[in-house]
Structures are given as structure tokens and as C-alpha cells.
Amino acid sequence: MRRLVIPLASYLAVTIVVPILNGASIDADFREHAALAIALPLIIATMLSLVLRCQRFVIVEGHVSSSLAPW
Amino acid sequence: MTRPRLYSALTLGAMLAITYALKRHYSTADAEALRWILAPTAWLVETLVRAPFVFEQHVGYINQELRFAIVPSCAGVNFMIIAICAAAVGFVTHMPTLRAKLTLLFASVGLAYLATLGVNAARIVIALLLQAHPVSIAGLSSAQIHHAEGIVVYFSSLCALYLLADRILVRPRPKAPT
Numbered sequence: 256m257r258r259l260v261i262p263l264a265s266y267l268a269v270t271i272v273v274p275i276l277n278g279a280s281i282d283a284d285f286r287e288h289a290a291l292a293i294a295l296p297l298i299i300a301t302m303l304s305l306v307l308r309c310q311r312f313v314i315v316e317g318h319v320s321s322s323l324a325p326w
Numbered sequence: 327m328t329r330p331r332l333y334s335a336l337t338l339g340a341m342l343a344i345t346y347a348l349k350r351h352y353s354t355a356d357a358e359a360l361r362w363i364l365a366p367t368a369w370l371v372e373t374l375v376r377a378p379f380v381f382e383q384h385v386g387y388i389n390q391e392l393r394f395a396i397v398p399s400c401a402g403v404n405f406m407i408i409a410i411c412a413a414a415v416g417f418v419t420h421m422p423t424l425r426a427k428l429t430l431l432f433a434s435v436g437l438a439y440l441a442t443l444g445v446n447a448a449r450i451v452i453a454l455l456l457q458a459h460p461v462s463i464a465g466l467s468s469a470q471i472h473h474a475e476g477i478v479v480y481f482s483s484l485c486a487l488y489l490l491a492d493r494i495l496v497r498p499r500p501k502a503p504t
Contacts, residue, residue, distance in 0.1 A: 262488045265412040266481055269404050273349070291474055296481040303485055 256304040263300050267293065334418045337427040341414040344435060345407045352403040357386040363401050363442065370447035371396065375454060394454060402446035405480050409438035412488055417495050430495075441487055449479040 270292045279285055357364060361381075368379040368387035379387035379396060386397035413434035421427040453472055463471055 258489065258492060259485055261416040262408075262412045262481075262484045265408045265415065266484060269408045269411070287470070288473065291470070291477055295474060295477045299478065299481050299485065303489075307489075 256300060258307065259300045259303060263296055266296055330419075330422075333424040333427055336424070337418050337421075337431050338414060340428070341410060341431055341434075344431075345410055348403060348407055348410075352398075352401070355398065356384055357381075357398050358383065360386075360398050360401050360403075363403065363406075363439070364396055364398070366443050367402065367446050367450070368396050370443060371450050371454075374447060374451050392454060392457075394450075394457065396450060400446070400450070400476075402442040402449075402480075405445060405484070406438045406442040408480075408484060409441055409487065410434050412484065413438065413491060416488060417491065420496050441483070445480060445483040448483075449476055452479060 271289050274285070275281070351359070364386055365381075368381075372379055375392075377389050377392055379389045382388050386395050388395045410431075414431050417430055418427050421430050452475055456471060456475060457468075460468060461471065463474075466474065
């Protein structure tokens with residue numbers, strides 16, 4: 256997750272923080288946009304982190320044959 | 327402040343100036359002013375779906391048959407800004423000299439532009455597929471699915487590009503022993 260903090264922070268800054276700082280009205284539409292723009296990247300970042308962690312585990316620890324790894 | 331930190335701060339200041347100018351331009355620009363990004367995007371989509379998009383003043387690129395328009399709000403400029411910020415913030419401290427830091431920044435701008443064209447064209451093609459073959463996900467409306475699809479495509483691509491740049495600039499694979 257640490258490696259994806261910068262893309263995640265950049266994404267949230269431009270899609271949520273900047274519009275709020277620019278005075279966007281925080282109405283139902285914006286709240287819906289914010290909910291999706293926070294939830295989906297967090298899910299994607301978590302899934303990618305798990306994949307990267309598994310990849311490191313396979314490469315560094317050698318517990319699983321590389322032919323079994325799906326990447 | 328040490329010299330490398332000063333150079334990093336200068337580079338990040340330049341990044342802020344570039345992204346601010348880009349955001350300001352985007353917030354006021356119409357379809358005509360955004361042709362620098364809409365035209366190549368429309369061309370890529372045309373090539374991928376083999377259907378012509380015609381430019382219409384004050385609207386964007388339209389295909390009447392597909393009932394789809396590539397308008398300023400889906401030009402992908404925010405993605406380009408995010409990509410520039412992520413690249414500059416993520417890798418500026420790994421560059422040893424001011425020249426290398428500025429090269430990173432300007433390369434980020436150029437590569438972010440090219441990445442935006444590719445990612446946005448892919449997002450539009452997926453949106454066209456979803457329009458032709460509607461799906462139902464957890465009671466979301468088609469507009470919400472279109473929105474969610476944009477977030478998934480943009481953020482996944484951002485992560486993939488960031489990890490690729492990280493592999494190239496920061497953590498190159500060690501050479502296999504011969």
C-alpha cells in the first residue's frame with residue numbers, strides 16, 4: 256500500500272480536495288461522486304498491494320514455483 | 327536547506343505552476359480550445375471502434391449513430407494533472423541533479439499527455455461497450471456505472487503507470503548472474 260500512497264493521494268487531491276477548495280457545492284451529486292472516488296481507488300489500491308505482496312513473497316521467499324504464479 | 331532539497335522544492339514549484347495553468351485552462355476552455363487533447367482522443371476512438379466522430383462547435387466530437395459525444399468534461403485533463411503530480415512528487419527526490427529533476431518533470435508532462443490519450447480512449451471504448459451491452463451492478467444507474475467505470479479505468483491505469491515508472495527509475499531488477 257505504501258508504494259501506492261502517492262498515486263492515491265494525487266487522485267483524491269485532484270478529484271475531491273481541489274473541487275472543495277474551489278468552492279464546489281457539496282450537494283448529493285458531489286457526495287455520490289466523492290463516495291465512488293474514495294471507495295473504488297481504495298479497493299483497487301488494496302487489491303494491487305495484495306498482488307504486489309504475493310509477488311514479493313513468491314520471488315523473495317521462493318515458497319511457490321514461479322510457474323504457478325499468475326503474473 | 328540542502329541543495330538537493332532546494333532543487334526538489336524548485337521542481338515541485340514548477341510542477342504546481344504547470345498543473346495550476348493546466349487546471350485553469352481546462353476550467354474555462356470549450357471544445358474548440360481543448361482540441362489539442364480531444365482531437366487525438368477522438369481519432370484513437372475512431373480507430374478502435376471503426377466509427378467516425380465529427381467535430382461540432384461548442385460540443386465536441388459526436389457520433390450520431392452511436393449516440394455518443396466526446397465532450398470537454400471527458401477530455402481527461404484531470405487524469406493528466408494527476409499523472410504529472412504523482413510522477414513529480416513520487417520520483418523527484420530520486421533524481422540526483424537539478425537538470426535530472428527538471429527532465430523528469432518535463433518528461434512527465436509529455437508522457438502524461440500520451441498516457442491520457444491512450445487511457446481516455448480505452449475508457450471511452452469500454453463506455454461504448456457498456457452502452458451497447460448494458461450491465462446491472464448493485465442497483466447502480468447507467469450514469470453511475472459510467473462514472474464508476476471512469477474511476478476504475480483511470481485509477482488502475484495511474485497505479486500501473488506509477489509502478490512501471492517506479493520499476494524503471496527507483497527499483498530496477500537486478501541483473502541475473504551469468
